[in-house]
Amino acid sequence: MKKISVVSGGTSGLGLEIAILLNKSGKNVLILGRNSEKLAEASSRLKKVSKNSLSESLICNIGKEEDVRKVGEFLTSNSFMVEYLFNNAGMGLFAKAHNSTSALIDTIFEANLKGMILLTSEILRLTPEEEELTIVNIMSTSALLGRAEESIYCAAKWGARGYTEALRTELKGSKRNIIAVYPGGMKTDFWNIPGQNRDISTFMDPADVAEKIVNAVMITDKMFVTDITINRKK
Secondary structure (H helix, E strand, O other): OEEEEEEOOOOOOHHHHHHHHHOOOOOEEEEOOOOHHHHHHHHHHHHHOOOOOOOEEEEOOOHHHHHHHHHHHHHOHHHEEEEEEEEEOOOOOOEEEOOOHHHHHHHHHHHHHHHHHHHHHHHHHHHHOOOEEEEEEEEHHHHHHOOOHHHHHHHHHHHHHHHHHHOOOOOOOOEEEEEEHHHHOEOOOOOOOOOOOOOOOOOOOOHHHHHHHHHOOOOOOOOOOOOEEEEOOO
């Protein structure tokens, strides 16, 4: 079977930069995304940088179980075995706590927590116990502290952090490496929110953040990083 790395939210920003670095290092990569146009553009960019490696793409809303099952079917039918899973997909929300609604909660929790759980579960199900698997859960510094006007988003990210810690405990002693990543603000589409004009000029470049993450994750000595927090210089 061919080894492959799966990157959710791989059509732009940090996810795409991670996929590019993996492809350049000779890793086969499968990027997942919900937008067909953005997915096609990202796939085209990947194919230009890959070095003797495969770059695959698949439409997938990781918050929908039927979509995640299709990812599993794709991997199985193409004889791929996942080597690295980068749970990178997510969605932001900035709103006053009194404006919380059931629809907002469902949307943000699906993108930031439910999707991570569903995709991780599917990959774990498909990966034989004797094969090594590294799961990289990319969250946010909002999973480490509470922030004003981010109550729902922080709740989802804190949930993702709790899931990550519980997963690590459950899989301790197995050939599953669980890495938690907490990046700060980056210059990505995450901040393109109607009605809000945030100054992100001092935020981090996602390519630089991706390099930090991939370099740490790809350590092949008798050790591995468990937690990575990446902040911009003040």
